[in-house]
Each structure stands twice: as C-alpha cells, then as structure tokens.
Amino acid sequence: xxxxxxxxxLQQWQTMKTQAESGELRMEADISDKLxxxxxxxxxxxxxxxxxTDQLQYVEGFGGLRSAGYLxxxxxxxxxxxxxxxxxxxxxxxxxxxxxxxxxxxxxxRLEETDQSTSxxxxxxxx
Numbered sequence: 001x002x003x004x005x006x007x008x009x010l011q012q013w014q015t016m017k018t019q020a021e022s023g024e025l026r027m028e029a030d031i032s033d034k035l036x037x038x039x040x041x042x043x044x045x046x047x048x049x050x051x052x053t054d055q056l057q058y059v060e061g062f063g064g065l066r067s068a069g070y071l072x073x074x075x076x077x078x079x080x081x082x083x084x085x086x087x088x089x090x091x092x093x094x095x096x097x098x099x100x101x102x103x104x105x106x107x108x109x110r111l112e113e114t115d116q117s118t119s120x121x122x123x124x125x126x127x
Contacts, residue, residue: 003084006092013099020106032108039101046094053080053087 019025056079062068080087 003089003092006089006096009096010092010099013096013103017099017103017106020103025103025107027104027107029108032104035104036101039097039104043094043097043101046090046097050087050090050094053085053090056080056086 016025057076059072059075059079062072078085082088
C-alpha cells in the first residue's frame, strides 16, 4: 500500500470517527462487536509483524565489496530506518486499524444512547 493510500485511509477513518462521535454514523452493537473483534485480531497480527521487522535490519550475504556495503545499508534502512520503511508502514497500518476499532466502538455506543434517550422520552410521555 503506497504511503498516499495509507494517508488517505487514515483521513477517511478520522472523518468516520468524527461522524460516529456526532451520531451521524451508527450501527447495531452485534455488528460493531464483530468488527471490533476483527480489528483487534488484525492489529495483533500487525504488531507481531512490526516486532519481526527488527530482524530485517541484519542483512548479510552481499560480499565484501564496497558496493555490497551500500546495498546492505540500503536494504537495512528500507526495513526499519527510512520514512517509508516496512516498520513505519506497519505503524501507520496499526494506527488505521486502531482508529477503525475506536470508530466501531463509538457507532454502537451512540446507537445505544439514542435508543435509551428515545425510550426515556417515550416513558416520560406515558407511551
């Protein structure tokens, strides 16, 4: 996933979270619970992959030439140090999934709050 795609996804989920906070975006609790559970499982997988990226910085087998050293450093940086490294991409993906999880939590909570509010209003009206 390109960096711009990740940025776009992050922005889209931030917008949806704002919509959920304001009550514009709502969903049933059972659907929300299933989506949150899937997000949690996916986030756990991404976190495990992030831990494994530390091993990618130890690149060997390029030989003793000076150009081999440059290649070794290039691949090591691409794994963990560069702005678009595998580690940074995984961190952004974790941020996106965390935002999704928070959004799903809010959507169910807002729907429940609306239901309770409506129920109270009907009870007070004697319906």
